[in-house]
Amino acid sequence: MTTIKASCPTCGDVELTPPQVRLVVCTVPAWSFYAFDCPECTDEVRKHATEDVVRLLTTGGVPAERWSVPAEALEEHAGPAIGWDDVLDFSLSLETTDVVAAALAAVQRHHAA
Template identity: 70%
Template sequence: MTTIKASCPSCGDVELTPHQVRLVVCSVKSWSYYAFICTTCHEEVRKPAGRDVVALLISGGVVAEPWNVPAEVLEEHEGPTLNYDDVLDFALWLEQADLLAAAAAAQGPRPRAQAPETAA
């Protein structure tokens, strides 16, 4: 069986099997990483995985998990960051909108207006 050598920032070098290593290959290459639970301190260690590390781990038997980042994550946003008060105001607004929708639904559907006939 293949042995993979990695390093824990607290314990130093550790030896792992391919099943002990999680490899996440992201559509944004700089976000790819591998992670493992240190066999000594039992803490999770997560490190970036460049193209060469990905190839090396796959050749050692580690199964790669694809991670496709939604396009929305990469959009640039302008304006101030939302804060707790903004979220609370929105929740209160939604509550009022629900009451308005319930009142409209209680009245039932309105009949459609018919278009006037035109002479040909």
């Protein structure tokens, strides 16, 4: 079986097998990563996966998990950030929507009878 050499920030160089490595390849290359649990300290180590690293790991037998970033996550957002008052106003708005819907249902029942 293939041996993969990686580096743990605490323990230094470690040897892994393909099943011990998780490779996530994203449609946004800067978000691709590989991760493993260090066999020495058991900490999860996560590092950026460049195209070269992806090629080396897949050639070594590590399956790549493909991940597509939803377009909404890449949209530019303008304007002020949503604050707690905005969330509270929205919550209160939802409560009044239920009241309006109940009143409308009562009117519809009255006209149907």
